[in-house]
Amino acid sequence: MRRREFLATGTALCSIAVAGCAHPDVVLDMDDASSDDIAYEVSMSPDPGSEEYRVVTSAIENGSATRSGRYDLFDRTDTVRVDDAFYAVTETRLGSGEVTVYEVLVDVDPDDTSPDRGEIRYDDLPATDRERLDVVFSEDPPSGQDGYDAGVSYGTAEEVGNGSAFVPEQRYDIVVHDGDRYRVGVESRDANESEYRYEVTRVAPDLSTFADQVRDRYLFALTGLSDAERSVVEGAIDGGHFEDSDAFQSVIDRIRDHEGLNEDDFYGTWLVAYEGDEYLAYAEW
Template sequence: MRRRQFLTSGTALLSTALAGCGHPPVVLDMQSATSADIADEVAMTAEPDSEEYAVVTSARENGTATRRGRYDLFDRTSVVRVDDTFYEVSETRVSSSEVTVYEVLIDFDPDDTTPDVGEIRYDELPEVDRQRLESVLSGDHPTGQDGYDMGVGYGTAEEVNGSVFVPERQYDVIVHDGNRYRVAVNSRTASEAEYRYEVTEIAPDVEAFADQVRDRYLFELSGLSEAEQTVVEDAIESGYYEDDDAFRSVVERIRAHEAIREDDFYGTWLIAYEGEEYITYVEW
């Protein structure tokens, strides 16, 4: 990650995540960008063991790919990097249906640990249940509240085939490291869609893709007043957080150009300044 990590990537969660934590009311953050940085800002990288990787490679090899799921895979960007090649991905919802999804609830400090259905040791659970519950049972446990303390999403019964909790609970107490936890199961109806994917190669490597991004988004920030230069140089050095006339003037200049992404009160641009390229995050 580049410096000033909390400002990178133009994250839409920035204000929510930092609300009440001294987050400045305005931000101008300019970080020097290599071709790799530029590519990472615009495209998502599909890791070899990910669902995104499997979909893109299948569509590349077969002309199209299909998938069933309860969410879009490529809602942030349609440009995906697989290994060193970049693809434009078309994601089309072709049908939808209702499915039942399950959540396993855990009470870490139950008043009564006597099982009504049955008890099982954690290491005797099927692999599918251990995978879902390992991090929850091994970590710090929220306690002290009435009822169940945490829910673990299980998905559909098909996704956890062989579970002893879904779709029918066979045990209601888990024993783990000498502790006894009570278990319940909730179910609800959710929408599941069938998606069709097609991909088009748009760049064979990082440099070629970064050049495409430059052609579309890069602009020169020049002809600045002394006060505006101070804003920009401070933004490069450590970030600028003062809502003054010079800041607003610089932001107005930036917003006159196409953003990599822009929302109501923040955005990300690619800027050239005095011979260097910068990924620039602005919040106004």
């Protein structure tokens, strides 16, 4: 994980996992920016087995692609890297309707372990169920609460196919795993599903060309700094700067005068040149 990614997620991590952990009030963190780092910041590289990869490669080969889904695929970025080339992806919602989606629930320590529908060994479950439920049964799941302890989204019956022991028809309510008995339930709800069309345009044939395009648009130099401002920047390069001051706010103002790679109300990432080197500068103020 890049240092700025850790900082950006630190508040959530502290609130969940670490008592007494404090996220800094302000941050300026500057990491060396290679072409790969720049591309990572403003594009995505979908795994070959992913839905994103499937629709993009299909659109490359056929001119366009369609899919049905309950969420946008490219909400973080619309630039995708496939086989070292880079593509701008247009995701158009054509229409929508309601579908039924299923969730399989697991009670780790049920009071009653006698089956109402039937019981089955975990290893005897169809592969489609084991693939989905492995996230629960491969580790020690949470327990100690009333009712079900974990839930796994299965999606629609069409997505699951005909092989499941639980969706759309539940055949078992007790699963035996390593001698322990788990109660399984199934819930369904209506959800909105849309039809999407995808079209792609190649924006760069390789990494070097793409990174240069990003530099041309976003790169700027931090120059003419005071000694105090220079101290802030060099601290940011040398592990991160986390103290508020007039010099810190002045540097942030200089940075925010330029277009960022990613920007929000109170944080963002910029591509910065300083003393002849390039940096990805992550800031919170």
